[in-house]
Amino acid sequence: MAADEEKQLNGAAGSKPATLHRSPNSSFKDDQVETNHISKAKLALSECEALARARANPAETPQIYLTFAPDDKDNPRNWQRWRKWYITCFASMLNVITCLCAGSISSGALEIQKDFHVSSEVTTLALSLYVLGFAVGPVLLAPLSEYFGRQPVYVVSWFVLFIFQLPVALAPNIGTILVCRFIGGFAGGAPLTNTGGTVSDLWKRNESGGPMAVYGLSSTFGPPMALVISGYIGKNKGWTWIFWVLMIITGGFWVILVATIPETRHTIILQKKTQRVRRAMRKENLKAAELITDANADERKGLHQLFAITLTRPFHFLFTEPITFFAAVYNGFLYGLVYLFNEAFPLVFGPGKGHGFNAGEQGLSFLGLAIGPIIAFCFYPLQERYYLRKVAENDGKGVPEARMWMARLGAIFIPASLFWFGWTSYASIHWIVPIIASAFFGAGIYIIILSILNYVVDSYQTYSASALAGVILVRNVVGAGFPLFATQMYDKLDYEWASSLLGFIAILLVPIPFIFFYKGEIIRLRSPWAREHFDQEEDVPH
Secondary structure, X not given: OOHHHHHHHOHHHOOOOOEOEEOOOOOOOHHHOOEOOOOOOOEEEOHHHHHHHHHHOOOOOOOEEEOOOOOOOOOHHHOOHHHHHHHHHXXXXXXXXXXXXXXXXXHHHHHHHHHHOOOHHXXXXXXXXXXXXXXXXXXXXXXXXXXXXXHHHHHHHHXXXXXXXXXXXXXXXXXXXXXXXXXXXXXXXXXXXXXXXXXXXXXXXXXXXXXXXXXXXXXXXXXXXXXXXXXXHHHHHOHHHHHHHHHHHHHHHHHXXXXXXXXXXXXXXXXXXXXXXXXXXXXXXXXXXXXXEEOOHHHOOOHHHHHHHHHHHHHHHHHHOHXXXXXXXXXXXXXXXXXXXXXXXXXXXXOOOOOOOOHHHHHHOXXXXXXXXXHXXXXXXXXXXXXXXXXXXXXXXXXHHHHHOOHHHHHHHHHHHHHHHHHOOOOOOOOHHHHHHHHHHHHHHHHHHHHHHHHHHHHHHHHHHHHHHHHHHHHHHHHHHOXXXXXXXXXXXXXXHHHHHHHHHHHHHOHHHHHHXXXXXXXXXXXXXXXXXXXXXXXXXX
């Protein structure tokens, strides 16, 4: 597939038409309208301009393409700052909660094994199936988000996640748990699909550093907090109460979601705006109502087209784009480790060869993994300051490589913390020492994942949804697979060498952020997709 074909497929991704000419009275700036080759001029007008033209010439039937005015209050990027931050933080909290639903089952694993007479591998499968749902869900939910909007996908999928806590809590057999866990993970993948797009809807590229940092924190803070929160619930109330609590939490957030979170996808808002303007014109018997449409109408695709695109293009990017491939490899390895630790920490800190912690204390041992990302988040303004300085030096244009500045440090944190954790796993060494190591690991994961996410988005821009879909798919497939061999690996190699093996693999991946930082510009120039946006002049929601 050539780059120009992908561009046609992505035409509806932004709120701006691909082939519009401004009216003489339009106040749009030149860089707000793309100027691709067209055979026929299209008249792009804002709501006020369209109504004024129609009233001035009531019998005229021009083909009007409705678009946003520069200060249009219907454009999410023009909403009040507090409102944008509220939506950003709420959507990020959905990310945290779906991660809580993923990992909390580990706190009740022993009881589930006793109640249903199954092995530890089966209860680990219940974790892996949820994460596998994370992998499948975004691929199939993304077209629905583009076609129906973000808000309906949030509402419906979150309700499914909420309601499927019930059959798990009341499960009569292990099969019910496994099936419902996969369905819950599938539905819980909606924030993975939507939250990054929601941030893009609300914030301009050079304003999105802080909001993206919050989004990145939600993805790395959520998984370890699942065990912190659920540990004592499972110990004191039993494993079923873990899911009753999750049902209460997801249900409460669903009510708030329905009541307070609006649609933010620009194309959907513009469709509804066009319908409103058309009705107003018909009430006044204006002929322009017959031909007015929204700016993205010509590029809009049907559901079958969207599914065909979503199910094929992520694989194309994975196997043809070095940036996407290595971003997916690194993200996959890191997320695999996050969920592998759900099985490894109870071995290191639990009874037997470990520190003898009970189930609640084992959950608290994940606090290091949760605190690390928070500490790294506090230092993120240094990264954003560096990026904005490079943008200013580049005449206001984006500099994707500057996103990788801090990732070089994060890449070193990962293997160092794994070796530290591994060789302080002896029961004779105080338990706080490996927990401190895990905090450095959490900080490294946060820095790298956020940096790579921003780098991929900035590099591909219009096509970033395709690239990120491939990264997220690999990330969650690997995340589902790693827990399945964690216990066996730590038992066979011993705790010290098992963590060291992971550390040696992490060393092999250390060069990736350095290559992106120092040689990323050359790599982007060789990519037909990234080269198209090399000047970094676009800032289109995706």
